Amino acid sequence: MKFKDILAISGKPGLFIFVSQGRSGIIVEGVADKKRMAVHSTTKVSALEDIAIYTETEEVPLKEVFVKIYEKEDGKQTISHKSSNDELKSFFEEILPDYDKDRVYVSDIKKLANWYNLLIENKIFSPEMLKEEEEEKKQAEEKAESKEEKTEETKMTAEKKPATKKPAAKKTNK
Secondary structure, three states, X not given: OOHHHEEEEOOOOOOEEEEEEOOOEEEEEEOOOOOEEEEEOOOOEEEHHHOEEEEOOOEEEHHHHHHXXXXXXXXXXXXXXXXXXXXXXXXXXXXOOOEOOOOOOHHXXXXXXXXXXXXXXXXXXOHHHHHHHHHHHHHHHHHHHHHHHHHHHHHHHHHHOOOOOOOOOOOOOO
């Protein structure tokens, strides 16, 4: 399972896993209930890989925040999303001390805690999974680079070779 295949769908609680491309959208499977459904192409869908948390200096990708929570909780579930607002805020300050308090709302922290717990409960998330993804990404990039280099070498070799002329056909007199 890749982090980019885990989706949040606007208006739907929980998380979903990308299954397939359909005619008018995508087909997803609920992480919690394992039910499949079609999601129309006009529905707002966000991959967890594309989500980031605002800090005072930069945006921190959600997967990095999940890794910090994973390390803090030793791979176990974290605070409930139903905890009080003050508990949620203090929890998140431990995880990401410089988060932007003006742009990160308690509702965002609740959603983050709920998603993290859902992924851990269903054994979908681990830092090892992210490391494997990074390795695959590096290998794909290296493969693409070597392919580009070979293409460049082929072009350069073709440019250096002189054009060969066919020998003129000999005329025979009869």
